[in-house]
Amino acid sequence: MNLIEELQQEKKFTFNERLIIEFVLAHAERVLHMSIYELAEATSSSTSTIVRLCKKAGSSGFKEFKIRLSRDLELHYQNIRNIDANMPFRSGDSDIVVAKKIAQLTEESIQSTQILLTEAELNKSVDLLMQAKNILAVGVSNSFIRLTDFQTKLLRINMYIHLVHLQPEQFYLAANATKEDAAIIVSYSGNTAETINEARIFTKRGTPIIAITSNLDSQLAKYATVVLRIPNNEHTDFKVSTFSSQLSIEYILNVLYSCIFNRNFEKNYTSQKNTPISILKF
Template sequence: MLIRERLENFDFSNSEQKIVTYILEKKAAIQEMTTKEIAEATYTSPSTLVRIAHKMNFSGWSDLKVAFLKEEYLQKHFSEINANLPFQRNDTIMSIASKIAALEKESIDDTLSLITHDDLQNAVQIIRKSSYTSLFAVSNNLLITQEFQHNMSRIKKRVEICSLQGETIFKAHLADPSSCAIIVSYSGETSILNETIQYLKANKIPIIAITNIGDNTTARMADCVLRISTREKLYSKIATFSTDSAIVYLLDVLYSCIFALDYDANLQLRISTSKMIEAGRSSTVDIIKEEDHASR
């Protein structure tokens, strides 16, 4: 559930409700306002804002404000392209191509706006300190995570993906305590994944969640949460264009940050390995030719 929805549906006291109504009306305008200014505008007290934050399960008003403003940013920056129905039956093929490109670009921009330095650093350090990473996802999310596994393997970083949904619980139960886990769940309410998290937590395995911007079970149980663009309905859509782009982007960011921890060695490893194993590859297109083949 989004923060706005939680604020609209929670049973607040009269003074708390005045503030909630105010911030829901002002939206992004509260960004530059202090607790004192909001309290004065609503004839309440700054401590009331803190109480609201605690009722929303935030440590303080600042954390609630940041999360609320992130949601407002996404709502404000949604384009006219509907993430669920990005094109219509009468669109030309070039119009479809343009709309899909715009949607995927915006989904990446949305996801970038949701990344914080501390969350990303936390995720990178969890992976760095772990002997290997177990990645759990279902359906199409499971398919698109395989590129992350592939890239990580090329720099000798082990990522295990459980491709059999019925085996995820066993894999979580048998996971080595030195490992970590990544859970990819757009809804954050996939039963098999949340049950998997419980077994991971029992083994004291650090958990990184990739999920939507709202409050959900997966996010609450994870040690580190990375949010993705949240535009799509669960079922009423042509495809998961927006979500797929956001997840792939975020996994690419994680891989790149891990790569950068030992940039020179990893770059040399990738180049030397590919050069040796793929020595027979060639091209007639100059732009993609390797330098040692360019003069041949």
């Protein structure tokens, strides 16, 4: 059993020792650089209490305790895997552990999204966007924010996406669309009322739809010409945030931008390189 697991066995320690343990687990990296006197002061305890704690945890003293803490802390960080997208961190996690868990969630979300991406779906999506007379995009809340970033990226290579910032007015994008256009609709659930309404109208207008969603059985997926699927990891009533789904959506949009850029790499590279940058001088 490593030191972190030893310290988490509450019944083994007294009330005062558990107070010290709480501090150690919450500020582990800081403790590595503290003397026993500094730790005693920080925890309003005595050095003798700290020494007893160290021995109960299987160390001969505070020096060996810190050596084990350093080693096992690194192992603990390396074993952070399979992060819960709904609750990626827990009460009591130190700030650095929260940071490492969010980093791991980011990596896992992107990897799982990439696995779901097929060459055929990606090629078809890029072809539709490259051939479209107009690109129209629909999304709600955080998904809309991801689309505005996508819009900004494409502007740099002289492509424009039509977005309506008053989201209830997105209806007009669909109502005026044609067969020569292409629509991107982003909805994690695929059943958001606003996006389904627009998808229905796009379909009636004959406009091909690129859907980014986690639900292949959703209404949005049924209307779509092509579906770029994202993982369905967020499903509880309570979430800390929509970290995973938004990471996946952003990744898909970044891939689309990169593929579009790459189709005319030299032209787009030259265009960006020669674009003047305005500098505000005081």
